[in-house]
Amino acid sequence: MVIKQKSLLKKNLIHFCNKVINMVVQMNREDFIYEVKTFFKVCFPNEVISFTTLTNRSFDFDIQIEDDFLSVSYYSEGQLKYNSDASKEQIQFIGAITDRVEKRKEQKKLMKLLISNVTYFITGKEQPWGILTGIRPTKLVFNLRKLYRNDTNKIVEILNKDYKLSDEKIQLMLKISDKEHAILSKNKPNEINLYIGIPFCPTKCLYCSFTSFPIDKWQSHIMDYITALKKEISFISDELLKGQLNQIRSIYIGGGTPTSLDEATLEVLLEAVKDAFPLEQIEEYTVEAGRPDTITREKLLLLKRYGVDRISINPQTMNQKTLDLIGRKHTPEDIINTYEMAKEIGFKTINMDLIVGLPDETPEDVRNTIEQIKKMAPNNLTVHTMAIKRGSALSDHEEKYSYASSESIEEMISITSQGALEMGLEPYYLYRQKHMVGNFENVGYAKREHECIYNVEIIEEKTNIIALGVGGITKIVTQDGKIINRIENTKDVAGYISRIDEMIDRKRGI
Ligand code: SF4
Structure with a gap:
């Protein structure tokens, strides 16, 4: 084997270095590259990592996966610097597994453990997850x-x-x-949760990768969209779920920002939902009112009148400079005023979403945000860690912005969790995303009885989710939580309108 190791890593430096460094990983198994790449990206977020199965290239890491041997080695300046091998017991344990899928799962796990030993040697840092x-x-x-x-x-x-x-x-x-x-x-037998997508927002946020379109550009198609959506709603209530409507536990109207619709159009939608589903039997009815620049007293009163008991008003940050940077055309005062209005109208649960790690934000900015949130004291708060997602304007211009280090994000997360605790909120749901800055997590906090049922159901995938509208993903699960059917609606508004019968047909027979 011809080995030409490159010299590029310095102990304790790589993890905190913003400069792009190229890193080459040599592997003997092409079929493990995806998993290794994903994990290397977590350990070395700022590096460009390339993979090779060729033995005549220079490399920094060598990963060998055989049935009786698993090893990860790190080289620098032509010298082997650190090596982590699977133990005899670990190899025997994997060797005894007969199921091919199970065996591969254990090999992947072991390989990541060995990589984490090596990265700890290089960075001196353990991954919290x-x-x-x-x-x-x-x-x-x-x-x-x-x-x-x-x-x-x-x-x-x-x-x-x-x-x-x-x-x-x-x-x-x-x-x-x-x-x-x-x-x-408390899940019902064969429980169903409904999602209805309204893919419009006043403007697109810098970090947004959701199916969302500026409402002004689509104004002339909005009624066509609602008409198509009403057709899908009728199909669900009159045909697909006929005789099973009492199995619906929650309804979630999201998007986009559903309150981007004008009052009259919003009422058409709410009326259609009321006609189709037995709202009095449904435990939770959410409408995302995420952007304060879409909310009016009249719209909130309308939501209340139609039985909506949970809404979201999402500041993301209470710092004006960041709101401007991320393209949200409102002020922190708008958030406070809207929240107070919603509280006075009397929704059972008001959620607020925050993002830590937004471009240019520091722990001090997050402290300011949480102090202002504490004054409002919502009974439900979701704290996301910034993720640079493909398809967002941010990922297209990633290099234009600066981001907090892992250490700062850790501090920001601790500021928010402490703030949540001081508001009497407890963590109740959790998920992680790819491409998160610092590889942390998103946590939902709530007061008792104000947890979001839909959020938990969608994360744990133990019940059926039927999703209507643009971008909706329907998931049908077995009693033990195996997804047996996944049906996607198109993400294209014009396509949804013109192909509504096809969207409906896709769901027939599930
Ligand atoms: S409000 Fe939400 S859905 Fe709308 S653009 Fe911003 S992040 Fe995307």
Whole structure:
């Protein structure tokens, strides 16, 4: 084997270095590249990583995966600097697995453990989420609870040893899985949750990768969209769910920003939902009113009159300079005024969304945001960590902005979790995303009885989600939570309008 190692990594530097460094990983197995790449991106977020299975290129890491051998080595200046091999017991354990898929799963896990040993040598830093890269960490806790009959000590030991999670993240996962369990244990038999998408917003936020279009540009098509949506709503209530409407637990109208619709159009939509579904039997009815620049007293009164009991008013930040930067055409005062109006009208639950790690924000900015939120004291708060998602304007111009370091994000998260605690809110749901700055998490906090049922259901995937409108993804699951059918609506507004019968046909027979 011809080995030409490159010299590029310095201990304790790479993780905090903003300069782009090229990194070459040599592997003997092409079929593991995706997993390795994903995990390397977590460990070395600022580096450009390339992979090779050729042995005549220079490289920085060498990963060998065989049935009886698994090894990760790190080279610098032509010298082997660190090496982590699987133990005999680990190899024997994997060797005894007969199921091909299971075997591969364990190999992947072990490979990530070895990579994390090597990256710790280089960076001196443990990943708080250990080797977990999936978006639903609590699913793992539910599986372990089942496997080890709720033996918390055993579960903590496994999360710590086999997944290398930090104590803090383990405690967060355990607390949240308890909360989620309380919600999921009240699931109806063959439960259904409904999502209705309104893909319009006043403007597109810098970081947005959702299916959302500026409403002004689509004004002349809005009524056609609502007409098509009403057709899909009627199909769901009169045909698909005929005789099963009492199985619906929650309705979530999201988007986009549904309150971008003018009052009259919003009423047409709310009327259609009221005619189609037994709202009096439904436990939670949410409408996202995310942008204060779309909210009026009249619209809020309308929502209240039609039985909506949960709304979102999403500041993201209470700093004007950041609101301007991310393209939200409102002020922090607009948020306060809208929130007070909604509170006075009397919605049961008002959620506020925040994002930590927005471009140019510091922990001090986040402290200012949380102090202002504390004065409003919403009963539901969701704290997201900034993610630079493909398809967003931010990802197209990523280099134009500056981002907080992992350490600053950690501090911001701790400021928000402390603030949530001081408001009497408890963490109740959790998910992670790809491309998150600093590889952290999104956490929903709520006062007791103000948790969002729909959020928990969609994250845990234990019940059926039927999604209507542009970009809706319907998921049909078995009793034990296996997805057996996934049906997507088009993400194109014009396509949805012209092909509404096809969207409906896709759902027939599920
Ligand atoms: S309000 Fe939400 S959906 Fe609308 S553009 Fe901003 S992030 Fe996207």
